[in-house]
Every structure is written in structure tokens, then in C-alpha cells.
Amino acid sequence: xxxxxxxxxxxxxxxxxxxxxxxxxxxxxxxxxxxxxxxxxxxxxxxxxxxxxxxxxxxxxxxxxxxxxxxxxxxxxxxxxxxxxxxxxxxxxxxxxxxxxxxxxxxxxxxxxxxxxxxxxxxxxxxxxxxxxxxxxxxxxxxxxxxxxxxxxxxxxxxxxxxxxxxxxxxxxxxxxxxxxxxxxxxxxxxxxxxxxxxxxxxxxxxxxxxxxxxxxxxxxxxxxxxxxxxxxxxxxxxxxxxxxxxxxxxxxxxxxxxxxxxxxxxxxxxxxxxxxxxxxxxxxxxxxxxxxxxxxxxxxxx
Numbered sequence: 001x002x003x004x005x006x007x008x009x010x011x012x013x014x015x016x017x018x019x020x021x022x023x024x025x026x027x028x029x030x031x032x033x034x035x036x037x038x039x040x041x042x043x044x045x046x047x048x049x050x051x052x053x054x055x056x057x058x059x060x061x062x063x064x065x066x067x068x069x070x071x072x073x074x075x076x077x078x079x080x081x082x083x084x085x086x087x088x089x090x091x092x093x094x095x096x097x098x099x100x101x102x103x104x105x106x107x108x109x110x111x112x113x114x115x116x117x118x119x120x121x122x123x124x125x126x127x128x129x130x131x132x133x134x135x136x137x138x139x140x141x142x143x144x145x146x147x148x149x150x151x152x153x154x155x156x157x158x159x160x161x162x163x164x165x166x167x168x169x170x171x172x173x174x175x176x177x178x179x180x181x182x183x184x185x186x187x188x189x190x191x192x193x194x195x196x197x198x199x200x201x202x203x204x205x206x207x208x209x210x211x212x213x214x215x216x217x218x219x220x221x222x223x224x225x226x227x228x229x230x231x232x233x234x235x236x237x238x239x240x241x242x243x244x245x246x247x248x249x250x251x252x253x254x255x256x257x258x259x260x261x262x263x264x265x266x267x268x269x270x271x272x273x274x275x276x277x278x279x280x281x282x283x284x285x286x287x288x289x290x291x292x293x294x295x296x297x298x299x300x301x302x303x
Contacts, residue, residue: 010203017205025211028204032195032212033130035122036095052099055106059117061125064146066139072125073143074098076105076115085112085294086151089143089179092117093157093186094131097124100280104154107286111294116147120159133191133227134220136162137171144177152181152293156280157251160187161229168232172221182240183289184229186248186276189255191227229255233262240266241292243285250276267292 016024059074078084088108090101098117108115120136121128140162155163169176188194199209217223233240244256260268271285279285
């Protein structure tokens with residue numbers, strides 16, 4: 001049964017559909033883009049951040065101005081004696097932060113990579129309370145101006161969808177992000193599906209939904225269909241490694257299959273039993289990701 005809060009929200013949007021669908025659609029967009037309250041962490045989230053405190057102290061912390069927001073980028077140098085394998089940009093998902101990417105960052109450091117892990121707007125140590133694909137792509141582009149080019153870009157969940165859009169140059173106001181490799185972990189394929197799922201969750205009527213979509217497309221200067229990850233990836237031809245758990249309850253396995261069918265430059269690896277978050281700390285998954293990033297380009301395309 002839905003909580004009282006969600007029942008109230010659904011009732012309000014139901015009334016908005018009848019009385020003022022345009023206003024309801026714009027309000028739905030604001031709710032959709034609203035980032036989680038940083039003070040409302042769950043006990044599990046607090047523990048995860050606490051466990052990563054020593055890890056975060058090893059980083060050099062940067063603050064970048066992105067639009068009206070201040071975005072944190074955490075730079076992790078390669079382990080002593082590991083050499084210089086290149087540069088990697090790591091992007092977390094929604095309601096996540098750099099601390100949750102700890103095992104992946106450590107895997108790249110041990111292999112000699114310099115890692116730049118970004119906290120997207122409204123997450124981790126970054127300011128703001130609104131996040132959209134467009135804002136996130138802008139943040140990645142700003143990080144690339146300061147710290148790129150990147151030999152690989154690694155994105156989890158929402159961060160994976162953002163990484164594809166950034167490298168594909170789908171946001172018209174932002175230049176494409178140069179990347180030698182892409183790694184997508186539990187990444188959603190369709191922004192339109194995400195919007196429709198959210199609309200159903202809050203009980204948004206058809207006219208209000210149309211107004212919400214129109215607001216997003218106005219800001220993006222693109223149709224929502226253009227943010228199909230598989231369609232963008234098919235055009236890119238950048239060697240890409242897709243990792244997904246068949247049991248992921250947040251992002252359907254069909255999304256990974258769609259990515260896997262984008263072309264011969266895409267390698268799909270299934271990680272059964274790891275769900276949506278545990279996949280980030282699995283030693284075998286991390287080893288495969290790092291190995292893919294180090295693979296010569298011609299072999300990565302053929303793998």
C-alpha cells in the first residue's frame with residue numbers, strides 16, 4: 001500500500017489533471033528532477049559513507065562551477081608503483097555518490113589509472129537540489145575541460161545513461177565528451193520509459209504527462225526518444241562494456257539487452273545475483289571492467 005505522502009501526491013496530481021494539466025505537468029517535472037534530501041540518508045547510506053571515509057581522504061578534492069551549481073570532483077592518483085595507464089572518469093547513479101564507487105575506483109588505481117570521480121549536482125559533496133540529464137552532461141563536459149581527455153568513462157545506473165548522452169553529444173548545448181572506452185553498469189536504456197514510470201507512480205494524467213514531456217523536451221532541445229541509450233550507442237562506435245545483473249529490480253535486464261544489440265563494438269556481460277548495487281563491489285566485475293579499459297582498441301571492438 002502506498003504511503004500517506006504518495007496518496008496525497010497522487011490525489012493532487014489527479015486534481016491537477018482535471019483543473020490545470022499544464023501546471024500539473026510542470027510541477028511533475030520539478031518533482032522528477034528534485035534530488036534526494038542529503039539530510040535524509042538511510043542507516044545503510046550513512047554506514048556506506050562512514051566506511052569510505054579513509055578512502056575519500058586519499059583523494060584530492062576539486063570544486064568546479066557548472067552553471068549555477070558547485071560540483072565536486074575527487075581525484076585519486078594511481079597506487080605507488082602501478083605506472084601510468086591513463087585517465088578514467090567515474091560517474092555514480094541517482095541517490096548515490098563517489099563513496100559507493102569505491103571498489104571500482106580502487107581497481108583502476110591498482111591498475112595504474114588516475115581516476116576522477118564526480119559527484120553530480122545534488123549528490124555527495126556537490127551543491128544543488130535539481131538534477132537532469134542535461135545538467136549532468138554539462139557537469140561531465142566541465143570535468144573533461146579540466147581533467148580530460150579520458151581513456152574510459154564508467155557510469156552506474158543513471159550515471160551510465162548520462163555517460164552515453166555525453167559521449168554521443170545528444171545535448172545540443174554541450175560538445176561531445178571524448179572517451180576511448182565506455183563502461184555501463186546497470187544502466188537504463190530509455191529516458192522515455194523512466195518518465196513514463198514516474199508518471200504512473202505519481203498518478204499523472206495523460207494531459208499532465210504531455211506537459212511534463214514538453215517541459216523536458218524544451219529544456220533538452222531534443223525529443224525524449226533521442227535519449228535512447230542503444231540508439232545513441234549504435235551511432236558512437238566507441239568500444240563499450242555493458243555489465244548487468246539479470247535480477248536487477250531497478251533497471252530491467254531488457255535495457256542491457258538493448259545496449260548489447262547496438263553493434264559489434266558492444267560487449268554484454270551478465271552478472272547474476274548481484275542486483276543493482278552489489279554489482280559495484282564484486283571483485284570479478286571490477287576485474288573485467290578494468291581489463292576492458294586496458295584492452296587495445298582493436299581488441300576491445302572485437303571482444
